[in-house]
Amino acid sequence: MTIRVVLADDQTLLRGTLRLLLDYSPGYEVVGEASDGDEALALVRAHVPDVVLMDIRMPRTDGLQATRSIRDDSSLADVKILVLTTFETEQYVVEAMLGGANGFIGKGTDPPELLAAVERVTRxxxxxxATASVARVKRFREQQHTPRPTVPGRLAELTPREREIPRTQHVVPAH
Incomplete structure (x- = not known):
């Protein structure tokens, strides 16, 4: 099976490099190149590729908006979107994934890893x-962290369940 790809990045050199990588790798076909989100959306509608390699920061319409526009079009439901960006921040990871992206990787990714990522999102x-995952997990931990109150003495050694038991016990007076 040949994986059909649209490249969306405002950097001509990067698009050319990605095209060379995909053209010389068996099982891939680049069906279009876009320099902004509007062009990407038009190419995706025209060619209905298997995967879009989508940059985030592009002129006119950025990759996040283009991703949302692709997801809003039910005829493009099977198109996978792999965000390929320099900016692996938690904010962009969350925005991209909530917008409908299937993956998020950095432009520093090694070629074999990039090809593997394309194959995985296609499946x-x-x-x-790893950078995107760490950014997201770090933010999740920050949101989940709640300082625990300290309990003096031996009560501090009890588990939360052990501290709960006395509250649930009722003493029934003898008749």
Whole structure:
């Protein structure tokens, strides 16, 4: 099976490099190149590729809006979107994934890893680079962290369940 790809990045050199990588790798066909989100959306509608390699920061319409526009079009439901960006921040990871991206990786990704990521999103897997995963987990931990109150003495050694038991016990007076 040949994986049909649209490249969306405002950097001509990067698009050319990605095209060379995909053209010389068996099983891939680049069906279009876009320099902004509007062009990407038009190419995706015209060619209905398997995967879009989508940059985030592009002129006119950025990759996040283009991703949302692709997801809003039910005829493009099977198109997978792999965000390929320099900016692996938690904010962009969350925005991209909530907008419908299937994966999020950095432009520093090694070529074999990039090809593997394209194959994985094509199969329906979700892909996050290690940097993107760490950014998201770090933010999640910050949101979940709640300082625990300290309990003096031996009560501090009890588990939460052990501290709960006395509250649930009722003493029934003898008749």
């Amino acid at each position: 329906g897997d979700m892909v996050l680079s």
